[in-house]
Amino acid sequence: MSILYESTYIPGIMIDSPKIVVVGGGFAGVQTVKTLLKALPGAQMTLIDRNEYATMLPALPDVLSGRVRRDAITVRFDEIFDARVRIVADVVSRIDAETRLVHTRNEAYPYDFLVLSNGSAPAFFGFAPESGTLHTVDSFPAAVSLRETLERRLADGQECTLVVVGGGYTGLEVAACTRDGFAAAGRRLKILVVEKADSILAPMAQRVRRRVAKYLERSDIAVATGVSLESLNDDTAVLSDGTRIGNAVVCWSAGMQAATPETSADLPAARDRRLLTNEFLQLQTFPEVFVAGDAAQLLNGDTPVRRAVNFAYYSGRRAGRNIAALVRGRKPKAFSPVDLGWVIPLGGTSSGTIFGFVPVAGKFGLRLHYLMSGFRHFTAGAAFEFYLAAFHLKRGVDVPSVRG
Numbered sequence: 579m580s581i582l583y584e585s586t587y588i589p590g591i592m593i594d595s596p597k598i599v600v601v602g603g604g605f606a607g608v609q610t611v612k613t614l615l616k617a618l619p620g621a622q623m624t625l626i627d628r629n630e631y632a633t634m635l636p637a638l639p640d641v642l643s644g645r646v647r648r649d650a651i652t653v654r655f656d657e658i659f660d661a662r663v664r665i666v667a668d669v670v671s672r673i674d675a676e677t678r679l680v681h682t683r684n685e686a687y688p689y690d691f692l693v694l695s696n697g698s699a700p701a702f703f704g705f706a707p708e709s710g711t712l713h714t715v716d717s718f719p720a721a722v723s724l725r726e727t728l729e730r731r732l733a734d735g736q737e738c739t740l741v742v743v744g745g746g747y748t749g750l751e752v753a754a755c756t757r758d759g760f761a762a763a764g765r766r767l768k769i770l771v772v773e774k775a776d777s778i779l780a781p782m783a784q785r786v787r788r789r790v791a792k793y794l795e796r797s798d799i800a801v802a803t804g805v806s807l808e809s810l811n812d813d814t815a816v817l818s819d820g821t822r823i824g825n826a827v828v829c830w831s832a833g834m835q836a837a838t839p840e841t842s843a844d845l846p847a848a849r850d851r852r853l854l855t856n857e858f859l860q861l862q863t864f865p866e867v868f869v870a871g872d873a874a875q876l877l878n879g880d881t882p883v884r885r886a887v888n889f890a891y892y893s894g895r896r897a898g899r900n901i902a903a904l905v906r907g908r909k910p911k912a913f914s915p916v917d918l919g920w921v922i923p924l925g926g927t928s929s930g931t932i933f934g935f936v937p938v939a940g941k942f943g944l945r946l947h948y949l950m951s952g953f954r955h956f957t958a959g960a961a962f963e964f965y966l967a968a969f970h971l972k973r974g975v976d977v978p979s980v981r982g
Contacts, residue, residue, distance in 0.1 A: 593905055595620045599680050599689040601670050601839070602696035603627035603655060604635065605887050606871025606894030608956060610693050611663060613898025618905060619662070624687055626666040626680065630654055632956050633718050636887060636947070637964070639748075641721035642728075643755035643925065644762060644977035646948075650963035652718050653956040670696070670839040675864045677842075691866050691901045694838070694853065695894055698872040698885060701833035701850065707810035713829045715752055725978060727827055728756070732765050732980040738825040741815050743807045744832035745773030745780075747922050750790065752829055753799050754925035762977040769799045772817060774806040774832070779922075786929050789939065793927050834885065836873050848875045848882065857912035859897050868897040878915050887954055888918050923947040926971070944971060 598614060598621050600607045607625065614621055631652040640646045655665045668682035673692070680687045700714050713724040731738040740756055742749045753769050760767045771778065771794070778794075778801060779787050794801055802817065807828065809816045815826040836851040843863060846854045852875040853861065859874060861867045871890035876883045883889050893913055900910035919932030921943045928943030938946060945968045952964035967973060 593690055595622055596690040596901075596905055597622045597624070597688055598691045598693070598901065599624045599626065599687050600693045600695060601626050601673075601680060602694065602837075602871070602873065603629070603632050604695060604697045604871055605890040605954065606695035606697075606873075606897070607693065608632055608658060609891050609894030610695060610868075610870060610898040611659060613895050614902060615659070615662060617899065617902035621905075622664075623662060624664045624666060624689075625655060625659070626668060626670060626682060626687070627655070628667065628669050629718075630656075630665065630667045631718075632658060634951060634955055634960070634964075636951050638715050638718065638721045639751040639755040639923070640967075641715075641718070642725050642752065642978070643759040644974050645755075645758075645971075646963050646967050647975050648718075648722070650960045653960050658956050672840045672842070674842045675861075675867060678866070689866075691868070691904075693894075693897050693901070694867065694869045694873045695871045695890075695897075696837045696839065696873050697890075698834040699837040700830055701835040702830065703833060705807065705830075707828075710810050710812045710828075712810060713827065715748065715829065715831065716834070724752075724827070724829055725759075728760065728767065729978050729980055731825070731827065732760070732767070736825060737768070738813075738827055739768040739770055739823050741807070741823055741826045741828045742769065742771045743828065743830045745771050745775070745778030745801065745803065746831065747779075747920075749773075749829075749831035750778065750794070751923060752831055753794070754797065754923075757797050757799055758925035759974075759978050760980065762974045763980050765980045766798070770823065771799060771801045772805055772807055773801065773803045776804050778803065790922070790924065790929055793924055797925065834872075838873060852876075852882075858900050858910040859893060859913050860900075860910075868901065870894045870897040876913070876915055878917070883915050883917065884920075886917075886920065887950075889915050891954060892916070921947045921950075941971060945969070 631654045634651050637651045672681040715721045742753045806818045808818045815823040838851050853869045854875050855869050859868045870893040872885045896913040903910045921930030930938045930943050948964045948968035952961040955961035
């Protein structure tokens, strides 16, 4: 997909103490704020997020494995930033781009510059349960809710099946981490991964799919491909091939889309709602608005890049630097994504590629995952927990409790 916009920026703008609002406190939002605190110490900074904390999103499946302490997965914003940043724990209801106002449920916030880094939310493609709970792992409370549901079922002596909808990165991580966590607690949990495509990890190379499939088989994680979740009624899940699964706990991991708030203008977006920007990460119609992380359709040439911590981190930094450049009357610089690779942590093993061509797997890849999670974490104290996990892969500091 080509960029729809011509290059644009705001020439000659200089503001002594600009009002800057950042919506979303994930990797992109945190990096934007950190960059601006250094570059524009006199700016009036406001960070709006539904939570009072930032979340190490790649570690959410470890809520289920128990390999890292849950209190190291989130870090309060007031531990990351100093008092110059106004932290607003609220939900953005609307953005009025014409009047430069961000409306939340409780207040309206004016801005000279706005950064949308509000991340992603599950895409359900029209599916809704008839009754019962459809779990996700897109947030810390959601991951905790899934774990506690499974703990209650097993503590009550019930037999249940975890049905993971989606055989991509997240779904397989959830399945593998749940299997390891509950095995460490002394319970073998039935797990079924449901994938609508003909294969798990469909975009991946065949060798990767084979390796992961063998690991799942050894781990007693069943996989059903070519089928989808047809309905969920209380605790009964029905698949498109007619299979009925009783006492099911269903976790939806079948797709994500940008969590774009309502805006006063019709903003061009990709199919997954990621907003289209110019090379400086600005909206063409409203160049004082920047978009970073999963909220933006980030491009490598003409090719959209996948959602990844690395792209969110550096696009947030670039958005901050470009705002600082504009405030100083300088021209911003284009964002150029660099793909450092990916690793799928799968409980006791892994599969991935770094630098685009070096395959990694097994425990080495798993250690690399935890080391990088620590490196990208928000504070040194929380990062240390992930370094411990990298060097002690068999540790179980927070395993599930299944005793009645």
